[in-house]
Amino acid sequence: MRIILYVFLFVVFALAQQKTPILVESDQLTYEKDKLIYTGHVKVTRGNGVLTADKVIVFLDENKKAKYIVAEGNVHYVEGIRRAKADKAEYDLQKEIVKLIGNARVEEGQNFVEGDQIVYYKKEDRAVAEGKGRKVRTFYIEKEGR
Template identity: 40%
Template sequence: MVKVLVVLVLIFSVSFAQINKTENKKEPVVINADKLEYYNKEKVAVYSGNVDVKKGNFNLKADTVKIYLDEKGDVSRIYAVGNVYFQQENKWGKSKEAEYYKDKNLIILKNNAEVHQGKNVVEGDEIYYYIDEEKAVATSKGSRVRSVLFPKEKEEK
């Protein structure tokens, strides 16, 4: 159990530490989609149809992405649904839904969540990652959490 949690923390911490480094460089977020609807009163932008979000070396794809803004116009929450897929270097994951809460610095992958790093895999109904705490929790309601962990290969000299 401890090894599984260590692998989960490593997978997520490396992925999202890289995102935070990218943000510090003030790289732009580029969003491509078939359609954008912005609701000023609700402060929400809804991107739909083959949504592709890129920031540095991080990429997120989904059928629909809703970006919720706070009163200052900053992102407060992101909700992605439908064929959610993210990738960064040798790490990638997928689920049917994903949410990001800026105030909690929390990412949640929901409904058939999977996270891969190299050959290693963690699967569950939901995977929660608390970025500041570098803490990951995988849960499953109908079945059990599943991990496939490969030993590290020795470097050849």
């Protein structure tokens, strides 16, 4: 039990590159040399953002800090009126690139974009949606006065 608590605390500090604390809940946690694997009803809460998935893998660098995160199976993210979902999500913390893969959809209020893959480049504040074998769909309602 003591080792599980240590690993959990380690994960929280490793993921918290900002000062906002992170709570991770799952049915099981497996720690390996260079990764943490959360499986079963995974819920990651940071501030008012909540990520849920069947499985979340956190890859660690040589200093045991999170460098890459993969969420698989029924991936959902909610933060205020923003919502995202996909079959799989990948987040490269060093490059600050978020990929939503497979049945990807991002919503803000009634507005949405969906495709087979959506990639968000945080540093550039730029996104690319792709429809591999189908069309990319967007829906946008202009606000009054614009």
